[in-house]
Amino acid sequence: MKRTVFFVSDHTAITAETFGRSLLSQFEHIEFERITQPFVDCEAKAQDLCRRITEAYARDGQAPLVFSTLTDERLRHILKDSEAVVFDLFEAFLDRMETTLGQPSAQAIGRAHGLGNATLGRGRVEALKFAIDCDDGVGLDAYDKADIILIGVSRSGKTPACLFLALHYGIKAANYPLTDEDLKLSGLPANLRLHRKRLFGLTMTPERLHQLREERRPTSRYASLDQCRNEIRAAEALFRSAGIPYLDTSTMSVEEIAANILHHSGLKRVRW
């Protein structure tokens, strides 16, 4: 059982993908063929999309689903006349928003797409640069400018979390890998002691760490379950004894890790 799904937008389609994906995730046992169609910003492109919908219908024997954030009324009408079942974000909510806010909506192409110029704004670009400059234990001199410093053993997911914190929330996050040598010390490595209040630990089950390390260096001592157990045990003991908040990321995506860190640290994101 296969259904074709289109994510349609006059712009990047990131919003259409996000809300559509969220809804689709509630339906298991169905295989979805996902097609993203951004930049549908004129009638010709909307009609071309309708042709692709007709083809998908013929192929699947079932109506495709469309998640749409089209803003222009003419384009929305063209799509509505297609053979797809259309889930239209603006149709669903805009009327009630207009009533609530006592104002007509702009229905302007391109404005509807969220992050907008905020993202190229100084805050986020600076935070990204910071994350790159302070990745994996380098850039220690700049730690006093960090909003947060993630610490954890190798492969505990520090780098993606730092980049996501920067890109999505504009937060300056450094990361420092806890090495075998660090974990043999009693207490925090000297580099980190000055910054204790900004430290945040990442951990996971030894089994998950083993799995991730096996992907990098199969059958190495580094990846062995024993080694993973020892490192995780020592890292968690350090977090507890030094009073560092920490998060078990075993089953988390990078978005979840970043949102949890933001939530638990009380950090303020760059305004969006």
Added chain:
Amino acid sequence: MKRTVFFVSDHTAITAETFGRSLLSQFEHIEFERITQPFVDCEAKAQDLCRRITEAYARDGQAPLVFSTLTDERLRHILKDSEAVVFDLFEAFLDRMETTLGQPSAQAIGRAHGLGNATLGRGRVEALKFAIDCDDGVGLDAYDKADIILIGVSRSGKTPACLFLALHYGIKAANYPLTDEDLKLSGLPANLRLHRKRLFGLTMTPERLHQLREERRPTSRYASLDQCRNEIRAAEALFRSAGIPYLDTSTMSVEEIAANILHHSGLKRVRW
């Protein structure tokens, strides 16, 4: 005129923020106070949220707006009984999706949030590592593994675009800065000639580049409008003569740049 807006989720709230932001962007002249409330996953937290809604109502003298992706029915009912105007993604679409797909929805907490574990999947983490290792003209040895190589003058937005391509689409993007010396050559720098088919140019108006460079090094020759004009002219001439597709990013956010690159290059994203 100020209205308080809550983005509410039992999970990261990224979906709630994205769809809410998209809708709010259609209303100008209203100042919104934005509050994100992730991880509302029990009745106590839902009731606490209702108290904060009541407080906001008293403060603003107007009903707050709530954009919600709560999945649990009990929690949704608690929120619905609050004093806010609730825009509930699942209520708006789930019935019709169930009818269309001929299946009940899972209504499962945490599953509703899109990117899910895909994001920590190997593809994206590898792509991120690639983007960091091949940032700003380093890692040339690895260029044959790149899906795409962004080129442009300093401050043309290459690094954020590469990281976004990696994090959001799982695409391995390197970036190479076109220096004064590179631009004096006739034709592509030697480093890039082998990879012509994978090159993609970023450009912008000299005025915009000037503005960005002024932020980094005010009143320098590097930032002067003359210098920006010369570099942009030379870079665009190179793109055209070498047959390299390119994009004017002057008014684009990093999301827009990445979505445009994906769209115009025909690259395939990592499956999500």
